[in-house]
Amino acid sequence: MLIAEGMDCGLGFGVQGYASRGVQEPSGEGNIMGAHEGFTETVRTNMSQLRRRLKSPELVMEMMIKGSKSNTDICLCYMKDRVPSELMARIRRSLDRADLEAVLTTGYLRPFTEERRYRIFNTTGTTERPDVLCSKLIEGRAAILVDGIPYAIVIPRLFCENFQTLDDYAYKPYYAVFIRWLKYSAFLLAVLLPAVYTAIVMYHPELLNSTLLMILVDAEKEAPLSILTEALFVLLMYEIIREAGVRLPKPTGGAVSIISGLIIGDAAVKSGLVSTPLLTVTALAVLGGLVVPDIAPQITVLRFLFLLSGGIFGLFGISLLSCAVLANVCASENYGFPYTAPFSPFIASGMADTAVREGIEKLQSRGFTVEDYHE
Structure with missing residues (x-):
């Protein structure tokens, strides 16, 4: 309760909490030389982990509620100076179509974020590591955090990313x-x-x-x-x-x-x-x-x-x-991004971090983002 002198009323704040799991090491994405912190089931905690790693004012977190019965908090994250505006508009339209009674797992939302569903491989990815998600956001991707789920949905995902880990950048x-x-x-x-x-x-x-x-x-x-x-x-x-x-x-x-x-x-x-x-x-x-x-x-x-x-x-x-x-x-493609890029269509500049892995200085100087793959 907040009471101020000279006012005939006060403000009441709900401070009740929910039982939640603390930050622990991810169980499904092991690493050797990276961080050992993973997402939890609390969306606010996950947002704070992102903000702690990306202190840029360009990081945008849009809150929305999905599920007519569950009223689940959902956070749409992106870097506004990196992500294509067309991609964000299409993602918002996809989420608007998600008329669900409850959102209990990422599988409830992922079909709505894949424009072509009848494909062998998923054109959206998931991660339970905040450092991995930060790298994806810097590359110009968008992410969806869902309350109650210790994973983030990453949009879009490319085939070559299935063979990459954050440890790759710690090695020669x-x-x-x-x-x-x-x-x-x-x-x-x-x-x-x-x-x-x-x-x-x-x-x-x-x-x-x-x-x-x-x-x-x-x-x-x-x-x-x-x-x-x-x-x-x-x-x-x-x-x-x-x-x-x-x-x-x-x-x-x-x-x-x-x-x-x-x-x-x-x-x-x-x-x-x-x-x-x-x-x-x-x-x-x-x-x-x-x-x-x-x-x-x-x-x-x-x-x-x-x-x-x-x-x-x-x-x-x-x-x-x-x-x-x-x-x-x-x-396969999602929101105009070919799933097999940069192999097909062939993009020579994209090979620097797919077929090979150039040094960090060269990769940083290129300033490469996922928008360079957009058709």
Whole structure:
């Protein structure tokens, strides 16, 4: 209560608080040389974390309320001197269309912020790290903070960003380039390796040298199932174990996943149900997918699709599906920003921080923003 002398009334302020979680290290975006603070479920706390890192007066935070029943606070963040005005106008129109009863997770709003929804990859991103979000805002992107959700929606997102981390800028450029291309290779390995192995062994054994071919034949001749069935069985078992580990309580989830994987894998190989080379191939593919966790759901689905194409039609089926996926990805765009930029359309200046990673001084002198990708 605020009472002032000479006034016949007072002002009452609500000071009641809500139970909330403190600032903790992000669980899904690990880093080595960056900050260890993550967003919380309180939107005001998240806004203060952004303001503490970006003290510029150009940082704008627009508050709005969404959800006729939940009345959820939403904050639209952007740097007014960096973000294109057309982008902000289109984002506001997209949010105005979001006529929802409640906003309980980012999945409620993301469909409204993607103009073309029927694409394989998301054209908007999420992050739970304030330092990462600050870097995106400086590049000319917009972000949405939602009360009750420890993530921020970043608009727009490019395909190359799935292979970048803030740690890249703490390393020497040559090592950062090595890590990025390692992630690109791991992505291809995760998607294509089981399919290519199945297609070659079933339909194109002439591509293998005689020594390797004899090893694979000896391993597969005792298995009662076809190679395609074996691969599907192993991958499905992995997905079941992974999902069980995620849904179980943390103290037991990790242990259950490890023990289940060891027991089932060892039993499957010893019983002859699954061959050792196939188990090795699928394990490598799974590990490759863990290197790029931002697109793990898409990798999982693509891995099964390519496996079925390779197991039924051989390398010809893999080639056809690759063309279809590539066409879908290249056609993806959001608010006029091509998803595959700067590779397609090719933008030479954008390669300085995608295919390679130049020094910080050169990157700062370029003053590159996401608006340079706009068509």
